Amino acid sequence: MPDAAMESAFRPMPLTALVTTDYAGITRGRAIPTATYEADPARASTGWVPANLSLTPFDVIADPNPWGSRGDLRLKADPQARYRTTIPGAQTPFDCVMADIVALDGAPWPPCARGLLKAALADLEAESGLRLVCAFEHEFQILGAGWAPAPAFGLFALRRADPLGSVLAACLEEAGIAPETIIAEYGRDQFEITSAPADALVAADRAVATREIVREVALRLGLRASFAPKTAVEGVGNGVHVHMSLVHPDGRPASFDPAREGRLSDSMGAFLAGILRHAPALVALTAPAPISYLRLAPHHWSAAWTWLGDADREATLRICPTTTMGGRDPARQFNVEYRAADACAAPHLALAMLVRAGIEGMRARLPTPPIVDTDPATLSDAERASLGLARLPGSLSDALAALEADPVAAGFLPEAALETYLGMKRAEIAIAGETLDEALCARYAAIY
Template identity: 35%
Template sequence: MTEETTEPLGSTPYGHAEERARAAAARLTAAGVHGTALTWVDNAGITRVKAVPVGRLAETVRMGVGMSPCFDVYLVDDSATSSPHIGGPDGDLRLFPDLDRVTVLAAQPGWAWAPVDRYEQDGTPYVACQRGFARRMAERALSEHGIELRMGLETEWIVTRGPLPQTGAELEYPSTGPAYGMARLAEMADYLRDILEALAAQGVEVLQIHPEYAQGQFEVSVAPSDPVGAADLTVLVRETIRAVSLRHGLTASFAPVVEPGGVGNGGHLHLSLWREGRNLCAGGEGPFGMEPESEAFLAGVLRELPALLAIGAPSPASYLRLRPSRWAGAHQCWGLETREAALRFVAGGERAPEAANAEVKCVDAAANPYLLTGSVIAVGLAGLGAGLRLPPPITGNPVDEGIQPRLPTSLAVALGHFERSGVLREALGEALFGAVAAVRRAESELFDGATPLEIAAATRGRY
């Protein structure tokens, strides 16, 4: 279910929405819902949650739910670090659910879900709220340039039987069919049908679902949305897949790699720029039909890719996936329908110019989707402001051409680029920028000297 509003929830605490929350609670109760999961995603990419009984939804909208800011410096293993502005046992925040996003969870009977915005105790927006950051960047694109962003994140996952071991134990996969094979779909037909059914019941428009390359791997793509909505959908889709998997006796992993040496899970981000209903990625005189604003935006993204990796490829495990000749986008280059390029342009064609978009391929599902969408907008706007132009596109494999710069091959190297990025520092603000940097540094140190198998085993069950 989705509640409608004429006011932009998230700009202030939601005390004014208490009456709406009571009506929503009544409808949730009538639908057999007893609890609402309230989620946010921390800087390590972990979806955290607090839940409230449906009967307390109105009070939650009025007063919020308490949660410590220390989770912004938690690591993937639930240990913690500290940063100049965030960390330690002091302080408290208030979590306010977005009533526009309240959804009855089809695969978790008796439960609903809503993402939250985070506020200080005095009602001011929390400066390190990742969802608020994504919203600010989207609003900035609209207010400064009249541009609306449409975004969508692909969801790839690998499914295994039983829980994922945190050791080198052999994994058991529920299917043996070939990559992209109908045989694998037939083996998993009931499972994939239940995923489609659950997503449809939740109002999620699925564009496609299919077996992927790695053993036990699948992918689902959903319709694009605004940047905050795209990040919300990513959380909802993953948790729906997780719940359906558990009901089938399976475990879904969205980690960058499940087994080292194999093809991992990407979290590719698709984006297009729109003004007054027109797609600026098509119909222009720039490369492959781009308008100049679209070219400048994408040039800004391409320029900042080494720094963006600290946002979009945030785990040491990410660099086990980000290898050449695996369609992971390991080189800092772009091209038309070139799946080895980190930035791939899709022209859409004469039949569907509205489908023209760009795909950032070098990112994975360990990323906080709100940080990712907001950061891509920030660097794109910097390119737009500077009037950047794209370099010549590549064709073929960048390895064969031998002249395309390789993106960072470790989290530590990506972190160095991130810390030198004035664009991202300004956009994120000192508190959020510092917390992200602290988490990346601590996770890099956490896995320093670990083998690829140790890194994969320690992280594959966390996302």
């Protein structure tokens, strides 16, 4: 057969990737032939290595680490968490399945980020009788597109990028991610994408798939998408806002109480109080890169204080607005977003920490935190103290120190997981260096 005929007859073999998102917020894994996966999805697994969890974003394994060169694990596919779509320009479908890291006999491996979230959610339901519903809201930028400037939030800013938005919407919908909005955001060539609320584990899985699909859609269109928290020192930051609400097992809302301040139920108020109590430690895992702290600063529309605000986009926890237009029920819309997060964080790990902190608040029956309706920077130290307002750490090193200084928050992680995380992050800091400059922003923009 002539070479041209052979080439025209050639068909790439579709692959299904079994993936895990590690402590560096990088989605890694191994692919197997799709036919092999589909022959027995419930038993699909592939090998994995403990030391992979100590990989920094720069693909250097932290040394020392708890694992060394020994040991073997498995990535066990969750057939309920498959995300598959046909991306124009790709020769094979995008096809990934979220996997749990397990021991060789299938038993849970305690440091697995997805396993940590599953365990936290099970404890939340066992102790409170409530489930958590979430949605991750992502901001990202297109780098080096060369587009003409366009007004922020403008229709032209979205249309000049066509077909980016429409292809993204189609691919995310086909993958089962239920996109709700795609907008041109405030920053230069910045976009925001939201999806419908779902059970918390599903929401975290969707967050992983969303990031990967956005990057590939952009790639196939000849573009570069980055979710890095800062792509330039003075640029607008890219956040990840985690929307949360509590529901009863039958789906009835459990966060909303119109008779209480902020319309927050006792349960939701205590859950949020737990998050704020441990927020200085939590940001070590929700804003986990050195450049994350260029964004977590006052007056950056992100978060800088342990602050509950009503519809205030500077608050770490923001009570989101509801509408009654068209007879809509506020209780079913009601949610609170956590704003001190970005896409350098692993969605499962970050959410697991938030859930654990919320459980602690519920166990202690903490009162709903004061709703602050003014800029904390304008208050005196005594006024901030009376409202429970503390400054979030100003650097990743400070955040890691806050995590170690908070035995409750540190205890949310198994001992080996904590050792791994601290070691990996300190290795990342050493590689990144002390200077938060344009070169470092560009380095993270290329990774995330």
